[in-house]
Amino acid sequence: MIDVQRLRILRAVAEHGSFNRAATELLLTPSAVSQQVAALERAVGSPVVERSTRGVVLTESGRIMVEAAEAVAAELAHAQERIGRLTAERPTLTVATFGSGGRVLLPGALARFAGRHPEVELHLVEREPEDSLPMVRQSAADLAVAYHFDGPLPVRPGDRSGLQWTPLMDDPLSVVVPEGHRLAGQTSVGLAELAAEPWVLGCLKTEAYLRRYAATAGFEPRVRASTTDYFFARSLVAAGVGVSLVPSVALAPELPEVRTVPIEPPRPARYIGIATARRRRPQPYAEALTEALLEQAAADGVG
Secondary structure: OOOHHHHHHHHHHHHHOOHHHHHHHHOOOHHHHHHHHHHHHHHHOOOOEEEEOOEEEEOHHHHHHHHHHHHHHHHHHHHHHHHHHHOOOOOEEEEEEOHHHHHHHHHHHHHHHHHHOOOOEEEEEEOOHHHHHHHHHOOOOOEEEEEEOOOOOOOOOOOOOOEEEEEEEEEEEEEEEEOOOOOOOOOOEOHHHHOOOEEEEOOOHHHHHHHHHHHHHOOOOEEEEEOOOHHHHHHHHHOOOOEEEEEHHHOOOOOOOEEEEEEOOOOOEEEEEEEEEOOOOOOHHHHHHHHHHHHHHHHOOOO
């Protein structure tokens, strides 16, 4: 039998890469942490960590155990939340979303959901995917509206982290230029045509994406301004600071001083989806909101 407390200790060691730092977090001695990890290794019959002067690194067996620890922790948190709901006056549903996607999709979807399930108390928090996906894993959120670029999905089929990914819509990126720009009237633009332009970032995550596409087009982008808000970025474009790369869902409200020009294929895009937890028991409210979000995307003609 694998001890759940030992899994918790291994999870802390993996997070900190050190017995000492894990011991500080857990209010234990480093010796006690080491002994518990050794006992876990005996129980599973395989080393779970590699010790060196530079710290502690998980073995493949250790990674499997940490994934199991995260799943167990999530299930226990979910069970505790369900027990809490037994005495609550109303069932609750917590939704995490990134700003631009939530602004476009959630109002209509939540209206549909509330009409069908008026008994549910909704809680919304704004979080980027790197924060919202762990919230779903840890049962701090029931559902997350998230996105990824052209890399791997945030969760994959059979992902042992315990998340399920439902594709929702494609979110292609366009170039935003000032109203009087030489390219403002074009129906599309090749990224190489913007080689001499200064750039304004509306999200720090797009910088690596922009640089990769620019390298393919044969130039190094000059970043003149970095923001964390696409509307602010478009305002800077309107002021003549530079041009910007903006996803479709962040193009509202319109600014009369700028023009949006689609990028020629292969057109870069974000991919928006819904992350929910894989649970043994049904999650009817999370499933109902997922259905409402899919309906809203279809009604908006996206996806």
